[in-house]
Amino acid sequence: MNLTPEQRVTLHGFNNLTKSLSFNMYDICYTKTKEEREAYLAYIDEQYNADRLTSILKGVADIIGAHVLNIAKQDYVPQGASVVYLVSEGPVVEVPTESFEESPGPLPDNVVLQLDKSHITVHTYPEYHPDEGISTFRADIDVSTCGEISPLKALNFLIHSFDTDIMTIDYRVRGFTRDINGHKLFIDHEISSIQNYIPDEVKDLYQMIDVNVYQENIFHTKCKLRAFDLNNYLFGHTKDELDPEEQQEITERLISEMDEIFYGKNIVMAGN
Template sequence: MNKLKLYGFNNLTKSLSFNIYDVCYAPEKKQQAYIEYIDEAYNADRLTQILKDVAEIIGAQILNIAHQDYEPQGASVTMLIAEDEVIPSGMHSESPGPLPETVLAHLDKSHITVHTYPESHPDNGISTFRADIDVSTCGQISPLKALNYLIHSFESDIVTMDYRVRGFTRDIAGNKHYIDHEINSIQNYIAEDTKELYQMIDVNVYQENIFHTKMMLKETELENYLFEKESNLSIEDRLKIQNQLQMEMAEIFYGRNFS
């Protein structure tokens, strides 16, 4: 791909909103234990390391880090980072990137934010952990190369992703450019073996440089969704819980309640 010769700084803002949902069954007496487990598994230290890895993948230099865990749950992290002098090759190629509470990270004229939301259904024992990650960059670096790493950093049952390019940058002839790379789907930045595991839907508005993809796991083995293994569950109970889990995932994926 020929490099675009610019007049000054690349002013395009590339924003990725990445949301994951991890669904679990935890009966009422164990729901608090589940929330405490999630809070520990994704505390400020763990989330800070995830953001450090994201910064390295997209070619950003970390300038400063501050983080805080909260009571009774949640955490926040703030990073100041800038674009590295050396940008990883293939940053804008449509290909998967490498694999591997609240988090806020600031890039030089850009930012990264992460929030976590553990919650439980009041009656049926279904618990859902949600993590929201927003990466907004200016210059040559692209947040899309961090997708594979992020998907595998969390137990991702459902993933929703929005990518949009805003503003414009001007070339040396004075022409405005509203995007500086080719893209037809966020899916092109996800590894093939990962895509095989998920049902996927795209909603793209190409003329506005808006791209949306959502994913839901195809297979849901009950044993993978029990917070603690329940050997005494009857066949009837297991079927009921399985149906509740699938209903929860479908409602989140389609964004509406089913009767």
Template structure:
């Protein structure tokens, strides 16, 4: 990592042209026993994460990362799913010499939202689906926060993870392009970063097992997270573990764990 990445001391020639993009997939895993329950789960997800609710979540993301909202487009889909796209830009009142924190520290949790949005875009797309063969249902939310300038999408990580029932989170952070200082020298990064994990709150990190794959020389950072603890009741839709036989509980737990491992490692695991 270059020395200029450790502290911002250089004076820019005009606007900061670096593009910082945080992309991640959030998965919620569930077991719905019957076709009616599977249909009910999809309807529940569509209601809880409809376009209106997603718009409010993304609006709060904009506030967290100090950006202004320029335009919003949103859509609920038939039979299921929703999308929201926001055009954003850096806060107009921020001058070139003002300080914006780029420290590797957690951003606010859901009950501590402050600020505004501005400079590129935020998008979310939801994908509820169900496996008719084993009753496993999954809800995936794909979220992209892309900013130009000094504002950082990483500050919204904890808020987003807490706003979805996140069993698995797969995150990518990349800095693209370059910006110039007044001497004409190119700068390919404007803040220090060792890992996306450094932007997660301690209590969030304690809940997940995590794997990093980072390509520092390319300013590419990748982190995968999967919940450590497993309580079957947290994964059952409209039924309780006590309502099931021991055989059913063991089979459902095996199927749920296999589903989570397959998503986490991105490969199909043979049944034992």
């Protein structure tokens, strides 16, 4: 609807719409040996441990104006971590008009949004291929809010918080709220694509595909980096240490891995 404050519909009671953002990111790496694989997993565990993830979720909470009620965090053995924030409405501030527009949200330098009962969670999943050639790190972040503002406004900050080769983003509005006449409202803002909440300079870096079900208020966007530099995917050495045949083989394996994640299906490589 993108209504100005003067145009906003008067509701009967609280805005009961639930808006859920699921942000999944993947980091892909080639680990030639068991030692490299173990070193990569140790690096990921340190880079995205429970304390670092807690800090990231704190930034999300600041952006959506949330008051943190409780934090649960855990580093797992042998790897991985989880953090759960239970939040409620934070200090009430005036919701700026631009909050209703399809545009990228802010980085966490001020509180600009408001919500009521809600939660924010993150779980990480380091894993590797049985032959130890490909290692993958996945982080799943869920932001669920009740009230006026879409958690998509935290998407810009989340993208900047992770080194991401592939992103899978889902957004859905559930339930309904009522105006003073009892008329149901199943969504309270216009949205044509999650891409409109991603800055142009980020969109330029990724190939993107949308799968949207507008009548159900379900939106899905997949993103994969356009550029490929083998040096960015080798852990502990550079491509100059590999002969051309090895470079080609590793490149094909990495691209195949990313394509499989992006398209959600296994791809049979030539010669396999």
